[in-house]
Amino acid sequence: MDRVLGFAVVSSVLCVGSVLGKYVRGIVNTKEDWVFLTRFCFLTDSGRLDFKFRYPKSRCCQNILLYFDESSQWPSVYKRPEKDCYQKEAVLRPENNQVINLTTRYTWSGCVVEGEGDEEILSCVGGRSFRSVRERWWYIALSKCGGGGLQLEYEMKLTNGQSFWTQHFSADEFGILETDITFLVIFATVFTLSCYFAYNLKGRQLLHTTYKMFMTAAGVEVLSLLFFCIYWGLYARDGVGNGSLKILGKLLFSVSFLVFLLMLILLGKGFTVTRARISHSGSVKLSIYMTVYTITYIILFIYEAEFFDPGEVLYAYDSPAGYGLMGLQLLAYVWFCYAVLVSLKHYPEKQPFYIPFFAAYTLWFFAVPVMALIANFGISRWAREKIVNGIQLGIHLYAHVVFLAITRPSAANKNFPYHVRTSQIGILLSSPKGMGTESFPHHAYGNSSFLGDSQPNFTELFSIHSAPLKTIDEAVGWKGQEVAQNSDQKIITTTSDLSSTFSPPPPPIPPRSSALSPPPPRLASHFTEYFSMQGGAGMGSKA
Structure with a gap:
């Protein structure tokens, strides 16, 4: 994870500042006669371009070209080195007002001359609305066919309506x-x-x-x-x-x-x-x-x-x-x-x-x-x-x-993946490698272990986990008789039949009927359960 985050930080440093907004500004100064400026996806009837262009009058006359995304328009001129500037302008339709001539002769360009003498500047401020049958990508380019290069300072604001949620967004970003x-x-x-x-x-x-x-x-x-x-x-x-x-x-x-x-x-x-x-x-x-x-x-x-x-x-x-x-x-x-x-x-x-x-x-x-x-x-x-x-x-x-x-911790979740506790993983990881301790014991997840946080899990408290049994060879005898070892590890039952070992007890001595003999002491009633024998088969107590 450290490596992943490190690469992320490096790439963030390399990529900062690569995204431009829909309010664009810049300066063009090139020897080429046709350059691309920006693009925007306008709505069918709410698209608007507001612009401000400035350039020396001595570099007149330059044009703003508006292409749309039909195959006969932008795709036919962009990255087509075989076409010259005049051919790239020829695909535009003048009746669609796709050319803005940045001169004082073109009324809709809003151009005026500022300054005097050799420092005269053409300043063009205006706008253009866009209408189309569907949302379209529009591409804005700058041209001056015939040589001399391009020099222009520009600011453009491209909008779709006046709503906060749409104004500055291209239609593909709505x-x-x-x-x-x-x-x-x-x-x-x-x-x-x-x-x-x-x-x-x-x-x-x-x-x-x-x-x-x-x-x-x-x-x-x-x-x-x-x-x-x-x-x-x-x-x-x-x-x-x-x-x-x-x-x-x-x-x-x-x-x-x-x-x-x-x-x-x-x-x-x-x-x-x-x-x-x-x-x-x-x-x-x-x-x-x-x-x-x-x-x-x-x-x-x-x-x-x-x-x-x-x-x-x-x-x-x-x-x-x-x-x-x-x-x-x-x-x-x-x-x-x-x-x-x-x-x-x-x-x-x-x-x-x-x-x-x-x-x-x-x-x-x-x-x-x-x-x-x-x-x-x-x-x-x-x-x-x-x-x-x-x-x-x-x-x-x-x-x-x-x-x-x-992975929700619920008793009703039969897909829950975890059954080994984090405290048990620490014990497994502390074991030497190669001892087979990397794998968890086989254990089908039991939903009954999800009790409330305030309820102790008594099932785990009193459960006995399987472990290797320790076998002890012992001989138990009474009067020379030995008890065989339980090699199958079954339960050994002790019986009360000792007739073969002990002689029958003598008959009880009847009590003397002396009037001077005191009666036997009686136990208090609240001690009865402490001193009574919890009877098994064939066992009991006599008063």
Whole structure:
């Protein structure tokens, strides 16, 4: 875990500041004649672009070009080196007002001349509304065909309506803030329940390492969603937000996933369920696997931040690192299957836990790769981000709720995995290696051991655990007769038939009928049960 957190910190330092908001500003100074500025997904009838451009009049005349996502528009010009600037402008439709000429001759550009002489500046302030038959991605580019290069200072504000929940959000981001808030409340509830269950388990000495890992994953998930909600809340307010918060939320989300994945593999191998420790070779393999998985995640973050083209709508898993993560996920599933089968082979009494555990998390292992493939090839790009966000959070919630259900400390829970107490694990771990003490004793989980916290478990107090029997050879004799040893360790019954050993007793002496003889003393009534013989067969007391 220290290694995982260390890699997370490194990747957070590398990725800070890579996210831009929908309030964009910058300076262009290049020798090229056509450059891409930004993109935004506008609603059908509420999209709005407000702009402010400034550039030297000597560099006139420059144009703002507005492309949309039809195949004949943006895809036909972007990353097409065979087309020159004039050909890229030719695909635009003037009747759709897709060109904003930044000169004083074009009324709708709002350009005026500021300054005098060689310091004259063209300052253009205006806006543009967008109408379309559906939500569309719009791409904004700057051009000046004919040479001379581009020089421009720009500020743009891209909005969808005036609502707090939609104004600064691209149409593909609608509902993300509300979704994250909802899942934050749900995951906080899951984490609270896990803490309550952990309190009960600790009182019964059943709070094992794997359950603590589950609590860690749930707690980190809550922190991740908290940072996401803060980021999107700030973004909804000003259209910029704080990119570091979003990166931190992604990192915590990944850490939660890695901790949960490691916990599943450990449980599949029987750790804290059927064994007290993982073998040395198994620990090495796990360390190597988790290290590779973590490094691949870091590469994915760096690739997304540094190499994803802002001129294309891409998904994080639509990259070499993303496909590598999907492959590692499938490899983890194969390992998980093998580990569960081995555990069931040696501990078949654990079927009530392992069968539903295996079935539930088989779906989880395949959900992530399937979701990535559907997102890459089956979801429209103008709706991808919000749909994928909801599906991804739903998959994580499913995994946490299932584990919370099958590990709840209840007498009605027949799937509960733990039966060895934490105090007993310490004794097993203190034994030398190679003595067969790594595995737990076979023990079918009994729900009757879940008594109330205020009720002592008298069953365990008076139960006798099986141990090697000590055989003592003794000869018991009376008057030369020996009693044979009970070699089968059966119960030896002692009888009261001593007729062969003792001579019959003499007849009782009748009492003397003397008037001077005092009567025998009588015992008080309240001492009767202390001095009476609790009769067995053939035994009694006479007064």
